[in-house]
Amino acid sequence: MQMNPRLSGLRCIRCDSLWPPADYPEGCPSCLEAGHPASLECRYELSADPAMPLPVLDPVTLGEGATPCLAAPALAQAEGVGRLWLKCESANPTGSHKDRMAAQLVSRARLAGATSVAAASSGNAGVSLAAYCAAARLEADIAITRDCPPLQREAMERFGARLRAFEDSLSRWPYIADLCRNHGAFAGTNYLNPPVGTHAYGVEGYKPIAQEIFDACGVPTDIVVPVARGDLFWGIFLGWRHLLQTGRIDRLPRMHAVEPYARLSRARASGDARKNWEGVTEQYSIAGSTCTLQSLEVLSRSGGSPVEISDAAAAQARQRLERMGFAAELSSAAALAAVSPLSRSGLLDAESSVVLLLTSDGRRG
Amino acid sequence: MQMNPRLSGLRCIRCDSLWPPADYPEGCPSCLEAGHPASLECRYELSADPAMPLPVLDPVTLGEGATPCLAAPALAQAEGVGRLWLKCESANPTGSHKDRMAAQLVSRARLAGATSVAAASSGNAGVSLAAYCAAARLEADIAITRDCPPLQREAMERFGARLRAFEDSLSRWPYIADLCRNHGAFAGTNYLNPPVGTHAYGVEGYKPIAQEIFDACGVPTDIVVPVARGDLFWGIFLGWRHLLQTGRIDRLPRMHAVEPYARLSRARASGDARKNWEGVTEQYSIAGSTCTLQSLEVLSRSGGSPVEISDAAAAQARQRLERMGFAAELSSAAALAAVSPLSRSGLLDAESSVVLLLTSDGRRG
Known part of the structure; x- marks a missing residue:
């Protein structure tokens, strides 16, 4: 396990300033100072190595990644799109995409000399960080809410x-x-309000998803991702951008954000992601009143749209998936529910090739 | 989806008689008639294709297989063996190795024109068959026990x-x-008493595990597998034997069977696998009073041993795995608990390279 020697720095996605490789759990220091929390993105020296560069080489692993990307021709036909695939992130060790981020983030925490990781999560992120901290022999402090499902808590x-x-x-x-500012803990999630994306080194862990989708089905026209604060959304985008920058693809897929109520559409309309937009939902993993700049950036840079999916529509989609043999938590099934409204608004049609991110199977819901 | 045209027949593991390709849910008809239920094994025409031959080509899939096989050097050191790997079958779509069998078995059911699959299971097999039947648009009839965990039932x-x-x-x-004899259902599990291995085409689905282990770590000296009626145990053995027969390896690993109380050791001593040996255990997935001839065959052909692991030892091993970031059901953790007694009896030592099969993470226990 070591830091990637090609990692040359981090660049702010908002002000473009460059920072030396280090830990910036609060994002760009300049933008934070200006009251606009903004993610940093990793920069690497050019290399002939075709592999997706990541911050930590030989990280702690529990076997994350390389998840199935399955063609679903019957769903494609039913939805009136050309082709449709399901990217099944529940195949990760603790059952969600979060394991990809945890592998990089916890490894970095260990290399940075931290003895503990602190995170706010009542769900998949907390379980994943707890498992990877155990694997790395680090302590984990998880702040949960009182309504945290008992099985998540127990895990x-x-x-x-x-x-x-x-x-x-x-x-x-x-x-x-x-814990992070005063007691030496390494940040496993955001803790700012308004929030910023999780530690840039962690988010990089999502980039290989783009490579895996590309290997399975080329460049789809559209990718649909359940989004809360958008680490996964942004990380997958970074992966596609790497493929574009290294000349292996010649266009980016559009990336659409599924949310349980209007946050990103309002943030986009106002040009400001920092407000709170309250809502009530059972789509546990993408709940919350906040969104982030990085999610807005994916929408604008890829040409995608936010899509609001009601709990009822998500529940119906979940049952459709179950009757095909796929378990999905409500917020994952919402990705399927989003195909129909995206079609109605003219964004998807019979020429579209669509990948849905099934982020978790809800095994501890 | 189609039957493999190279599948040439089935051979009895007890009497060596050959049978044409067809469905033999009760194993060898001759041996059954003689009161000795015995599994059949698939035979294929020779081919230059290096891939592991399976009965159904392009089967129904939910993304099973290609699970992580992770080196665990700290565990190897603690246990006093040379090398140790964890083969994590919980990465399969419904969380256990059973998905590999279900993919082949349910696909065959569909090709055979069945409209339903019937199975006796209160655990991983039932969930897996239910999911794959959904994927194949077949009905599933599952006979559970009243103590079936609520989450298994719900799944x-x-x-x-x-x-x-x-x-x-x-x-x-x-x-x-x-259901199977009189109502046209396709058998998803054994239903005989004394029992026989599950449908030979299903068990073939486990063979790629041997290839995956070989790709990850060569030929280990020893493989430790939790065993009830031994479908997984036998299927992995068939995979290694295929590698041997095709000249890609020059020796078989020893395969050891983990059980919660003495069944196989007694069956081996008496030379008869047909008795009932009662016992009480919380190791749900390998409970039951019966064993099978196929398990005895793996032991004798590979030179392995049965190992009895108490619930207390399994629970201690489970906690050790959890503190390394691996969730495991009790019967899976028993594989780790088996290393120490195997060492004490002189079967494992500092020269040993050992693979433990973690069959499931117990997510619905």
Whole structure:
């Protein structure tokens, strides 16, 4: 395990300033100072190596990645699109895409000399970080909400994490901020409000998804991703951009963001991702009142759209997937539910080739 | 999806008689008649194709197989063996190795013109068959026991299976026998008592595990597998034997069977696998009072041993795995618990290279 010697720095996605390789859990220091939290993205020296560059080489692993990307011709026909694939991230070790981020982030924490990782999560991220911290022999402090599903909580505890419960989602962040700023913990999630994307080194872990989709089905026209604060959304985009920059593809797929109620569409309309937009949803993994600049950037740079999916529509989509043999948590099934509204608004049609991200099977819901 | 044209017949593992390609859910007809249920194994015409031959080509898939095989050097050191790997079957779509069998078996059911699959299972096999039947648009009738964990039951129902609950394990088999013999259902599990291995075409689905282990770590000296009626145990053995017969390896690994109480050791001592050996265990997935001839054959042909692992030892091993970031059901963790007694009996030492089969993460336990 070592840091990638080709990692040359980080660049702000908002102000373009460059920063030397280091840990920036709060994103771009300049933009934070200006009151606009903004993600940093990793920069690497050019190389003839065709592999997707990642910050940590030979990271701690539990076997994450290389998940199935399955053609679903019957769904494509039913939805009136040309081709459709399901990218099944539940095949990851703890059952969600988060394992890809945890592998990089926890490895970096260990290389940086941290002894603990602190995170605010009542779901897949918390379980994943707990497992990877166990694998890396780091301590994990997870701030959960009181309504955290018992099986999620139990899974974190089995992996040895310390849990602390809070009344609601936003109240967890000051606790994590204190652990990270004052007690030497490494940040496993955002803790700012308004929020910023998770540590850039962690988000890089999602880039191989683009390569895996490309290997399975070329460049689709459209990719549909459930989005809360957009680490996965942004990470997959970075992967496609790498393929474009290295000349292996000649266009980017459009990337659409599925959300349970209007956050990104309002942020896009106002040009400001920093507000709170309350809503009620059972789509646990993409709930919350905030969004992030990085999600807006994916939409604008890829030409995609936000799509609001009701819990009822997501539940119906989940049942359709189950009757095809696929378990999916509600927020994952929402990706399927999004195909129809995207078609109605003219963004998808019989020429479209579409990949749906099934982020988790909801095994601990 | 089609039957493999190279599949030339089936041979009895007990009497060596040859049978034409067809469905033999009760194993060798001659041996059954003689009161000795015995598995059949598939025979294929020779081919220059290096791929592991399977009965159904392009089967129904949910993305099974190609699971991680992870080196665990810290565990190897702690256990005093040379090298140690964890083969993580929980990465399969419904969370266990059973998906590999279900893909072949359910595909065959569909090609054979069946409209339903019937199976006795309160656990991973039932969930897996339910999911693959959904994928293949077949009906699934699953006979469960009244103590079936609620999450297993719910998973089967979500995939659209019809469930029927019985007082105990053995009482399920006559119901399944009736569905298969008199109502046209395709057998998804054994229903004989004394039992036989599951349909030979299904068990073939486990052969690629040998190839995957070989690709990840060459030929280990020893493989440790949790065993109830031994489909997985036998299927992995068939895979290694294929590698041997095609000249890609020059020796077989020893294969050891982990069980919660003495069944195979008693069967081996008496030379008869047909008795009932009662025992009480929480190692749900390898419980039951029966064993099979195919398991005895793996032991004798590979030179392996049966190992009894108590629930307490399995629970301790599970906690060790959890503190390394691996979730494992009790019967999977028993594979780790088996290393120490195998060492004490002189079968493993510092020269050994050992693969442990982690069959499931117990996500619905």
